[in-house]
Amino acid sequence: MSHLSERPEKPVVGVSMPHESAYQHVTGTALYTDDLVYRTKDVLHAYPVQVMKAHGRITALRTEPALAVPGVVRVLTGADVPGENDAGMKHDEPLFPDEVMFHGHAVAWVLGETLEAARLGAAAVEVELEEKPAIVTVGEAIAAESFHGARPHMETGDVDAGFADSAHIFTGEFTFAGQEHFYLETHAALAMVDEGGQLFIQSSTQHPSETQEIVSHVLGVPAHEITVQCLRMGGGFGGKEMQPHGFAAIAALGAKLTGRPVRFRLNRTQDLTMSGKRHGFHASWKIGFDAEGRIQALDATLTADGGWSLDLSEPVLARALCHIDNTYWIPNARVNGRIAKTNTVSNTAFRGFGGPQGMLVIEDILGRVAPQLGLDPIELRERNFYQPGQGQTTPYGQLVTQADRISAVWEQVKENGNLADRKREIAAFNAAHPHTKRAIALTGIKFGISFNLTAFNQGGALVLIYKDGSVLINHGGTEMGQGLHTKMMQVAATTLGIPLHKVRLAPTRTDKVPNTSATAASAGADLNGGAIKNACEQLRERLHQVAGTQLGGNASDVRIVEGVARVLGSDKELAWDDLVRTAYFQRVQLSASGFYRTEGLHWDAQAFRGTPFKYFSNGAAATEVEVDGFTGAYKIRRVDIVHDVGDSLSPMIDIGQVEGGFVQGAGWLTLEDLRWDTSDGPHRGRLQTQAASTYKLPSFSEMPEEFNVTLMENATEEGAVYGSKAVGEPPLMLAFSVREALRQAAAAFGPAGTSVELASPATPEAVFWAVESVREASAEGAEGSAVGSTALSNA
């Protein structure tokens, strides 16, 4: 067992406990960024001037009418920017644009004494536009060859030879939708200037260091003049990794120019129409199988809808390519990626970060072709799993370690979910119900953990022990509900050997831990936990020295357990508080900064090869659905999940992540429906589902009626803090089982062996049309034929 993964006696990690802020959450006393406004005097409110056209050059921007509105203090425009007029890391995201690039693009911001005054001021600003043609969909972008950014190419084996060896070859296309984050707390920031002219910015951001960096370059001042703090977020899901920076820069600029605190908070409509989302993709593919259904070759092109600016589209696309294999060994693969440039919001990080999109392509292919191969989808998937001990590598050249876990979680789900019996029950039910069909589907995941870009795989922490024995920890990660802070407190208490109540955690601030990475890529606990452990170990070593002397033993024989220091083999005890006080009087430093870098990673983005991931996270889910043949409406009857989180740091929190991720994934794949106006009318490019009333998230009615989540046991991960694994993103992709179950239930309305194409999201309407196509094929007596809009060719 590695030093990193080994747990001491009576560890606080591994204990199930509620979220560290749970009591504040339930009493309404937990503070979020915008709650601070009511505790701050003389705040100005910022309101965006959105232009409701998808594309056009600004020919005039008149702010005088706004200044005539009572209560309007100032209108911010590009002319006010002292530094660089850019809100992104790619220098393609002007904070105040000359060209409107998407419907709802903000071109100026109004500061008012009240929100109402700012709103009225924004409405009074006059913008003239020379309209330009707009590209709204990924399909239009492909047709117009409108792309931006990198064009990655991933290749392994001999693809042509693989197809030559194939007994069955299929081709197809698949366009699937993105997803709105819909964190319950919309984007918000509050900026203040201090007596030295420096800025303090409260921001709802997953990446305080980058918020600091962008504000710094917009204002043209060094980073040490900017402090960014994030108390907590009301959800992030990747939507606050890159997107908060420009908004925070607006508040900072307003504060700098007026000397007053400036607050902005997007309302829901603004947030939906201005901020980026999960990338929708287009995929075209050709796949070959041998006679037994083993994949021989895959040739695919993935096109991500990047929106108007690059944002994080390049790494998102890279991760999509890196996950097209999912749990399957593809000996010969050629996959090209490109990023469509469209006149829509700038698509960005979202839980899974391209991984779900890449995996959806292969899962969709397998779901579609299984009937044509004459195989049960479960059988087809199993035949293609990575096999342990055979040195199989991913298409980008990383050895697949722990391949045994792919089938371990799979087999356990079969057992937990009693799949064999239930499949028989479902067959009987379907035979007896002409208008209602049920189906059960099993899918698995393999998700790579670490940032693709190696440099981001570092974490920092600052741990302070006060002389009364209380401990304050700071780290670079942010809390968005995922329970990171809870886990970090457990890690600190474990390393120091003290009870959890001795540890308090301070809000994330850039002046405590510098140059942090985004809390993203599921890596928050791995990176920051490693750093906290490192800091606590330094402190512990110093305290062991003190304790050894006090207890009359050797420092290396000291153990601190549950707040009491002892020397091995001795009954003498020294309580933590006494130990700390003694150390203080002995002038021992009681603070330490910790650091962690993930070892063993390398990545060549040009060659698209390397070992970008520390390890893989695995899981499997079996979902049973019931479809109403009259309407296409469905319900999720039962879900069984077995997921690998290594040895859990905090089981209740991990199970919460698995369940929440699954339901969010089910929302993406079935319910959440981003609709853009693609007509040539006056509202072309407008997001039509721009409110909670039209963009529907899963509610209680989408919760599985029976929901069983099991964490894999004895799953120690050698390469991560206290043997744990990341959990944030992977469970989202377990929801493929919902989509595949819907496909199979639709197929059950026709004869056995019917292949079904299913749109994504698989809304009731989409499921209804899938059912209708099955019925039509059945009526035509075309047994085993492909149905849907895109025909599959069987070579």
Place this chain on the structure above:
Amino acid sequence: MVSARITVNGKETPIAPDAPHTTVLDFLRERGLTGTKEGCAEGECGACSVLVARPGVNKPTDWVAVNACLVPAAALDGQEVVTAEGLATPGADGTPATLHPVQEEMAVRGGSQCGYCTPGFICSMASEYYRPDRCSHDASEAGEADAEHGPNGFDLHSLSGNLCRCTGYRPIRDAAYAVGEPAEDDPLAQRREQAAPEPVATSYTQGDSTFLRPATLEEAVQILRDRPEAVLVAGSTDYGVEVNIRSRRDTCVVAIDRLPELRELRVESEYLEIGAAVTLTEIERRLDGTVPLLAELFPQFASRLIRNSATLGGNLGTGSPIGDSPPVLLALDASLVLASADGERVVPLADYFTGYRQSVRRPDELIRAVRIPTPLSQVTAFHKIAKRRFDDISSVAVAFAVDIEGGIVRKARIGLGGIAATPIRSLATEAALEGKPWTQETVDAAARVLRGEGTPMSDHRASSLYRSAMLGTSLKKLYAQTTEAVSS
């Protein structure tokens, strides 16, 4: 000027100087009660849920959860509000507060992750916790626990208006199903035994904007006659969206939700009369299933949070073609009682709508009541087609009320929503059914007629093809439901 005030968590709080359009949400937040959150500002997410003391169905007072983002603060003049902050019992100086039982269950079971939606869930859950007729014994033994009801009688529909993006809901359900009965000395439980605050006649003006709450129907219709710019508001579940999302500002808003003349529910020999300002929750609980078609409608009508404020008068008054009550009321052959300073008139609902959000109601008239003739048809059904089962707007809604005697359809009434500029009755389909045997053949023929009704459009909710298809399949589904076991 009489100052308007709300009792918040036991403390009287003036509404001034807020503007009359200020919502309860902003009113609370501006006074430091920031536990109440804005998630959507249109009554869809429930992050702003708070408890209001209202006249009860089974006890003098019910603790009713409402969307604070939709209700003008002035509408709660003289009323009592409790927020998530107010549910915890403050500790003595220097000691932590004692959590309310629903707070305790939510906290220890992992019911909160990011915590932003949590205070709203707490209030919705507390409202159900205090519902007097919530079965407090073991409902699973009584056979009353099902997919949507817990062993403690907890109705999951009470949380249908609350969205959580983090948890996937399972731990929230577990918390809801774990709460017991309120303790004897629970102050909010005790408060239910006393009368709810009376409505307060309100005249609240800031600048050129006024919020009025007349005390009687007579005063209300007089205002309508005198002030043509006056806007009627009952539950504010539609008006609040206009204010928040479309920045609607009016100079004169008239609240009619507490007018006694609009709050009656009477059973007459030939009809049932439901006051236009009785909330949907009150109708649901007071009728208790005696009008099966309404009983089928309510769980599908928006969310509990909305139904706690929304009224039939409001749903008909806005004249929306996608309201869920008009198809049902059309199938029930309902009429409306319109009142003005000149007196009352009764208009069949089938003659009420004249165009998109247009009706025969004159600007000086208000809807006083809805009349449903009795006896009711035996076979009724409400089919709502939407993306989401809880709290969604229908793309198509179809209501059926059919009498079948001796295998022959004697009478058929079919109300449709979502397929034309107004809710309509499908007279052609009714004709295709009446006098015919209730058989698959009759149904298939009538379904073809029904499928051709209206002028459905394609939008973000559904395509026109799907809407038309759903009209046809709805009748076939009804037939299947009457002839075989089909899950609804």
